[in-house]
Amino acid sequence: MTAPAEPVPAPGPAAEVTEGDMAPRFPRLRKLFYQRRGFSDSEKTAAALLLLATVIALIWANLPGSSYDEFWRSTISLQVSGNGITLDFRSLVNEALMTLFFFVVGLEVKREFALGELSDWSRAVVPVSAAIAGLAIPALIFLAFNHTGQTSHAWGVVISSDTAFLLGALAIVGPRLPGHLRIFLLALAVVDDVGALAVIAIFYTDQLHFLPLVIAALGLVVIWMLRWLRFGQGPAYLVFSLVVWGALYASGVQPTLAGVAIALLIPVYSPRRMDVERAAELSRAFRQSPNPQYAQAAVRGLLSSVSVNDRLHTLYSPYTSFIILPIFALANAGVHLTGPTLAAAFASPLTWGIIVGLVVGKFVGITGMTVLVKTLKIGVLAPGLTFGRVAGGAALSGIGFTISLFIIDLAIPDPVLQDEARVGVLAATVIAFVLGWAVFRIVDKVQPPSRMSLVLARPVDPKRDHIKGPVDAPMSLVEYGDFECPFCSRATGSIDEVRAHFGNDLQYIWRHLPLTKVHPHATLAARASEAAALQGKFFDMAPIMFSHQDALELDDLLAYAVTLDLDIDRFEEDMRSSDVVNRVRDDVIDAELMDVHSTPTFFVGGKRHFGPYDAATLIRELNESRTDRPVTPAPR
Known part of the structure; x- marks a missing residue:
């Protein structure tokens, strides 16, 4: 029998840098805001x-x-x-400054429909x-x-x-x-x-002037084409955005809608590996030979590796x-x-x-x-x-x-x-x-929140969950884990022993809880496991990552995918897909809902397990959770 794995400390205030012994100002107000994660x-x-x-x-x-x-x-x-x-000052705010607000709203709309919750x-x-x-x-x-x-x-x-x-x-x-x-x-x-x-555009536009509207439409076409411009994108976007705003103002259409129309034409995509590698090469060249030309090339490379939508949203949101x-x-x-x-x-x-x-x-x-x-x-x-x-x-x-x-x-x-x-x-x-x-x-x-932390928030779903063992097994063991967590790696021995003990009477389920504050590569590894799962290799990729927890960079993960004979282009594309990103995020949100904030955390028969997670303890709790037949004694 393997030795009990060490309990992992829950990341919390003790793991963070403290502000000293000085009492915080406005403690009640701070508590009101910061107690809500x-x-x-x-x-x-x-x-x-x-x-x-x-x-x-x-x-x-x-x-x-x-x-x-x-x-x-x-x-x-x-x-x-x-x-x-x-313009009077109020109109300047409502019709000019608010255009930037609606531009940021448009960027969020575009991103949500392309990559986010609405994709x-x-x-x-x-x-x-x-x-x-x-x-x-x-x-x-x-x-x-x-x-x-x-x-x-x-x-x-x-x-x-x-x-x-x-x-x-x-x-x-x-x-x-x-x-x-x-x-x-x-x-x-x-x-x-x-x-x-849409309501503002349709119902609160009094009159239309045709020629300025045509100019605005042509300006939007030019803005759409700017995605292929290699240099000077920023000034070009600014100039033609002002043209569109002015044309809409002259046409009688609410000019703030220019912000939304422009934002919907801005390209959005997840960072592509070739762009990231190109940016790294340019940065390396600048480090070896610092000069203005390499500096400008490195800046352009870094900017081009991130979509214009992301850059502009980050820039203007504050x-x-x-x-x-x-x-x-x-x-x-x-x-x-x-x-x-x-x-x-x-x-x-x-x-x-x-x-x-x-x-x-x-x-x-x-x-x-x-x-x-x-x-x-x-x-x-x-x-x-x-x-x-x-x-x-x-x-x-x-x-x-x-x-x-x-x-x-x-x-x-x-x-x-x-x-x-x-x-x-x-x-x-x-x-x-x-x-x-x-x-x-x-x-x-x-329904007090304390009750929700004691039971599994989302029942086991064979169509979604990663399961080892029969889907109709009388016992279930759910683990919320992190591929960069050493305690999760050590716990695999206990899990293997528990599975060997129960055989087909047990289904084991893995769910993600990447602790990014202490494990910076955990989220990337979780996405890699999901990308491998889309090619039927989830439980083949997981042990490789556990065995190489000090090597979970993107290049490392791609190398592991090659050893598993995965389609590498599809693997890399899937890692960036909204389906994979949302799936990992859903597991994290489920864990937050149950106030789970350390790894590994186990649920035995749908109920949260507290205490040691050595094989003997898990076998005993699993026996107590089953109702279909007499219990199987745990090994001594």
Whole structure:
């Protein structure tokens, strides 16, 4: 019998660099944000800045005098030979700066449909259906309140959720372990944004001028062709993007749509090995002979190895999240909250149509469609994504801040009615936040998160899981592991002994949990195993990687694939495919949902195993888990 493998310490605060003995400032606020895994600091910061800008706008707008309105009515003009444009500061924000925001949204849409959550229809059908219902039902509710008159044209105000606020609110009041809920809401937000942009283009464009529209179309054709330009892509994209924006502005089409149209033409792809190797060769040449020519070539090589979509998204996302959206809130959220304004707003069908449309419409539309699609078995929910969690996310989706305020300016010309509409948007934001908090608290009481960590989140699926042994075996042993983890490598001896002991009475299942903080090559190795699995060699590739844990670079993995007689081109392509990337990520999210954060972690008969994982201990627990026949004694 093999010796018990050493327990692996759970990666956590003890494994991280501490900040010293000094007590952190604002400990309660830090705890509120940082106890929830799965959210980046940038998402939390972006939501906080958006909220701060909104508060400043409200305070500024209600100071004595009219400095707020006077400032945003100030104009700026650009004239060339008597021709040009003149915009006030608010229009400059809404029609120029927000073009960059919609450009980043377009990049995200393109990437999600090409490589992300929406690339596989079977995975996307639930959030796509829920998003469509979340667009239509709020609009119908709004029209029930405002079916006649000029306010009926403002139904677009209630159709879209604010992604930045939504993710920020989810980080604050959502479940501590968001699991697949965050991915679900991101996918839903992408479809939501597409629908909102289509509505702006179709229903909020007053008149069209043909010649500028033709110029814009030609500019988009040129932008599409720039992917083959070898040098000067950046300046060329900038120049022709400005041409498209100016032409759309002159044509009468909402010019911010230029951002989306341009983004959808930007190429996106996973890094190709030949490009990465070329970049490495150029960098090596520069290191051996540092000179300006080699430096420029190395920079170009590094940039060309990553898709333009990825480069531009990384470059501009911080500007839109931390600068443009807060400025937009500052320019549009300033409502005069006087007694008469509030009295008029809360007696107005416009205000109530927005509040009920956003809060009730989003909640009912998203939750109801999710239940319907799941009940009809058109789509499936990811493990741990219960109807309760979806309902909490649907409630938070009633935060329709950015695009709602944007459409108010397009749909409602009367300043008084605009204030009533803004009151409705702000009230809906607060109510949706509170409703989301209440739903999540109720769900946590009905099904405490602690229970979810004790059982397997996703049942064993022969069509998906990597299984050794009969699929109908009376006992199951699931391992969440990491190919770069030495403890997982040592545990293979225990597993082999357990399998030999039970024979065909046991099915062994491997799932991925790459601990990237301590094992930088673990994710790449996990993808390599999945690529090998697509050619029927998962359990042939795994032991090779365990035997060479100090050699898991891409070249090493390709060499192992060659020794297994795999189709190397297909293997490399599969490693980058969205199917493989999503499959590894799904296992990681399942582990997070169950609060599994160390490897190896075992589930015996669907229940989490704690303690040693030597062969004798696992055999004893497996015997206790079976109910089909008398137990088989463990070896002594």
